[in-house]
Structures are given as structure tokens and as C-alpha cells.
Amino acid sequence: METTFYDLPFTLAPGRVFTPRPATQGVVRVAGKLIGDEPKLVADVGTGSGVIAVSLAARHPRIEVWAVDQNPEAVALAQANARRNGVAERVHAIEGDLLEPVPVPVDVVVANLPYLPDSLHDPRYSNEPGDAIYAPGDGLDPYRRLLNACRDGKLVTPGGVVVIQFHREALTANCWELEDLRTRLEEKQEVAA
Numbered sequence: 001m002e003t004t005f006y007d008l009p010f011t012l013a014p015g016r017v018f019t020p021r022p023a024t025q026g027v028v029r030v031a032g033k034l035i036g037d038e039p040k041l042v043a044d045v046g047t048g049s050g051v052i053a054v055s056l057a058a059r060h061p062r063i064e065v066w067a068v069d070q071n072p073e074a075v076a077l078a079q080a081n082a083r084r085n086g087v088a089e090r091v092h093a094i095e096g097d098l099l100e101p102v103p104v105p106v107d108v109v110v111a112n113l114p115y116l117p118d119s120l121h122d123p124r125y126s127n128e129p130g131d132a133i134y135a136p137g138d139g140l141d142p143y144r145r146l147l148n149a150c151r152d153g154k155l156v157t158p159g160g161v162v163v164i165q166f167h168r169e170a171l172t173a174n175c176w177e178l179e180d181l182r183t184r185l186e187e188k189q190e191v192a193a
Contacts, residue, residue: 018132023168030170045111050078057087112165113142
């Protein structure tokens with residue numbers, strides 16, 4: 001299956017790798033404004049088909065991106081989409097958990113992680129891989145773990161920023177504002193429940 005995302009062509013793998021939604025373009029827009037024209041190191045956590053990593057690399061020729069996913073099929077698909085769009089030399093698709101496999105501290109972390117509670121089964125996502133949509137408990141554990149990893153100061157540069165997709169919104173925080181972002185996530189999750 002094929003799609004166009006930010007005017008770029010992408011190969012998809014429905015049922016095996018999460019299919020990107022139009023709301024994800026907002027994450028690319030917000031992250032792009034934060035990147036600007038500066039050389040930056042970026043991590044796209046939960047990359048899936050690589051639409052965020054590839055779109056950012058295509059629009060910002062001075063950045064280098066690590067596209068991370070736990071799903072080996074997603075990693076292979078992100079690599080193929082990076083090659084397809086001519087940015088494979090700057091998009092490094094790697095398998096692993098959150099920021100763990102990224103070899104250098106990054107300036108920008110972008111993430112679209114599962115956040116729906118595993119007790120909820122939304123029919124809109126019946127054809128998507130469950131581990132890309134649902135997480136245990138209240139669903140926020142993947143984002144809590146990511147924010148903790150960002151906060152430790154070893155994986156994100158001083159002044160680094162986090163952009164996450166959550167209920168079709170792009171939420172942003174500087175690393176010193178992560179506790180506020182965690183609170184906003186929990187409040188939004190309660191409202192959505």
C-alpha cells in the first residue's frame with residue numbers, strides 16, 4: 001500500500017506497522033518550526049513507517065535523524081522509505097526501546113507512541129497492530145518512560161525539546177518543562193477517558 005505524506009511518497013504495511021494519520025502532519029509542522037535552518041540531531045521515537053523522520057529530513061537538509069522502533073518490520077520499512085525519498089544517509093532507522101539505541105544526545109525528540117489504555121478497544125484501529133496503539137494501565141507508560149529518559153540529561157542536549165503526538169495534538173516541552181508536560185498528558189487522558 002502507498003500513501004503521500006507531506007507531498008512525499010511512502011510505502012505502508014497495514015496491520016503490521018501503524019498507518020500514519022493526517023494529524024501526524026501537525027507534529028512534523030511543530031518539530032520543523034523548532035528545528036528551523038540549524039543543524040540538529042533528532043530522534044523520532046516510535047517511527048513506524050518513518051513518515052516523521054523522512055519528512056523532517058527532506059525539509060531540513062542540515063539535520064540527522066535516528067528513527068527508532070521496537071518493531072523490526074517498522075525499522076525495515078522506515079529504512080526503505082528513507083531510501084525512496086533520498087534521505088537514507090541522514091535517517092538512521094534502528095531497532096530498540098525509546099532513546100536507548102540512539103548513539104548521541106539529540107536536540108529534538110519527536111514521538112508518536114501508543115497511549116490508549118489496553119482495556120479500551122477502539123474500532124477505528126481494528127486493522128492496526130495493537131502494540132502501536134495500546135499500552136497497559138492508563139496507557140501513558142510509554143510517554144512517562146520517554147519523558148524520564150529525556151530528563152536524565154544524557155540523551156538530550158541542554159535546551160533540548162520534546163514534541164509528542166497525543167490525541168491528535170502536537171504537545172511540546174523544553175526538557176526543563178517535562179514535569180508540566182507529564183501533568184498535561186495525564187489531564188488530557190482523564191478527559192478523553
